[in-house]
Amino acid sequence: MLNMTDIMETITMIQDENLDIRTITMGISLLDCCDSDIDKSCEKVYNKIYNYAKDLVKTGEDIEKKYGIPIVNKRISVTPIAMLVGASGGDPVQYAKTLDRAAKDVGVNFIGGFSALVHKGFSPGDKKLIESIPRALSETDFVCSSVNIGSTKAGINMDAVKLMGGIVKAAAEETKDRQCIGAAKLVVFCNAPEDNPFMAGAFHGPGEPDCVLNVGVSGPGVVRAALAKMPDDADLTEVADMIKKTAFKITRMGQLVGTEASKRLGVPFGIIDLSLAPTPAIGDSVAHILEEIGLEQCGTHGTTAALAMLNDAVKKGGVMASSNVGGLSGAFIPVTEDAGMIDAARAGSLSIEKLEAMTAVCSVGLDMIVIPGDTTPETISAIIADEAAIGMVNSKTTAVRVIPAVGLKEGEELDFGGLLGNGPVMKLHSKSPAKMINRGGRIPAPLQSLKN
Known part of the structure; x- marks a missing residue:
């Protein structure tokens, strides 16, 4: 049972001590959006994100009003896009722009998942996506990217490590007119969790349900x-x-x-x-x-x-x-x-x-x-x-x-x-x-x- 002391303590935390919910992040699986035609795949991606997340921001705002609890960010994470690139064979930046458009249309702060999991090696879409990261981050506003290059079970993929040094540098160069923001939206992981709600490293892991709220x-x-x-x-x-x-x-x-x-x-x-x-x-x-x-x-x-x-x-x-x-x-x-x-x-x-x-x-x-x-x-x-x-x-x-x-x-x-x-x-x-x-x-x- 809540008592008056608990209530007053929480009010003080919010008003004077910067307590907030930093983010509610909706994770959405895009595995069923794979298609050999990238245009069709991107259309499926946009529709699925929009249909699931169209009420995310309003819901967060309504909860803020009901409880008086600040919810600073509303975000989306999606299946690592490299998995879709492997099926479509198209330009990964087209996916990035689709994610960016969906994020803007539903009103979230960031969308994460322009990602690849390469801790044990590269699959067909991985290297293609990684090489496109600097351009993708420079041509979008809300897209965040991550790459997992190692794990305790697999060791460290040093070929991926070598590649990512150049990608981080290129992401900064591509956005040098904007405080090198591209590199600030890119994370390189070891042992990346599949359910992380925080940006820029959030992605919706393959073992996660179709849609989930973190x-x-x-x-x-x-x-x-x-x-x-x-x-x-x-x-x-x-x-x-x-x-x-x-x-x-x-x-x-x-x-x-x-x-x-x-x-x-x-x-x-x-x-x-x-x-x-x-x-x-x-x-x-x-x-x-x-x-x-x-x-x-x-x-x-x-x-x-x-x-x-x-x-x-x-x-x-x-x-x-x-x-x-x-x-x-x-x-x-x-x-x-x-x-x-x-x-x-x-x-x-x-x-x-x-x-x-x-x-x-x-x-x-x-x-x-x-x-x-x-x-x-x-x-x-x-x-x-x-x-x-x-x-x-x-x-x-x-x-x-x-x-x-x-x-x-x-x-x-x-x-x-x-x-x-x-x-x-x-x-x-x-x-x-x-x-x-x-x-x-x-x-x-x-x-x-x-x-x-």
Whole structure:
């Protein structure tokens, strides 16, 4: 039973602590839209997305009004488009433009799934789609792209890693007149989940139902505010317990919204992704949580330990509030989207090496990091390989979303505005990994993949 204290606490979280539902994302299978004629296939794709998602935005807005809970984004994820390209043999960009038109017509913020799953090799449509990504992202507004290049079971496809270094660089070049936004809408994964509601990496996995609704909650500000009320001498066990209790409250709200939206739209409720997703707004930062725990600034020694505790406590608290937890679930550390991370990167406290260490214990990986515009494709590939290795060996999702800032050098800043934020160009090593990257082949799966 809800009591007045619970209600007032939730109102405070929303009004003063930036609590929101970050996204409701409708996943739609397009497998039945395959056709040897790409024009017919695209027509089926548009019609299916429109028919399922035409009421998604209105439903989200109605729930916002009913409960007073902000739902920041309404999004769509679809079957990896490379699967359709393999059947039609046409130009993948035609699919991207169809997705973009459907997204605009139903009113969502983003549509994800211009994707390929190549962790064990390339199937007929994969390489064709991957090579079209820079053009697809430059000629559309709302389409997001992802490529899974490795997994714990399969190892790392280094041919795909090599290819993706050039694709990331080309995506930035193609959109250099728009703050290199193409690279900000492209994620390279290891162990990509099939039910992730967050962009830019969302796609609707082949094992998912025909249509499903997934919810991504947020709330870094709520966690930080709860910790700020604790005495400075509270031990870390007490701190972890407070994070668990707060994550429970945040996730419970997501469960309410997901259940209601599912019922209204007549589609199954999939999962809650209970990740702490920051924004550039002051007071909505994962870095500030780490500083509230006791670090002078995010990035200093102790950051990885504090983040590991935060991530674990968020999962333990959130999983008690819902039986349908999935996606990424934990704490995100996107540099340009987090006010505390931005400050730490500007001050030099936060380096790409420290971020890489942090990715071993958080939800995703190297996310929204601005790098020098003259970074070589081989260096980008090596960054991807390093992150994939962390994910592969630790049986967790890792990802890379780096933005080569064309024309900018270390210390200068790129500004996307809005949710994607802004941040300084971060320093990278100058020594070349080209010989290793150009070897290609596969890094074999680790011994821990043999679990049967």
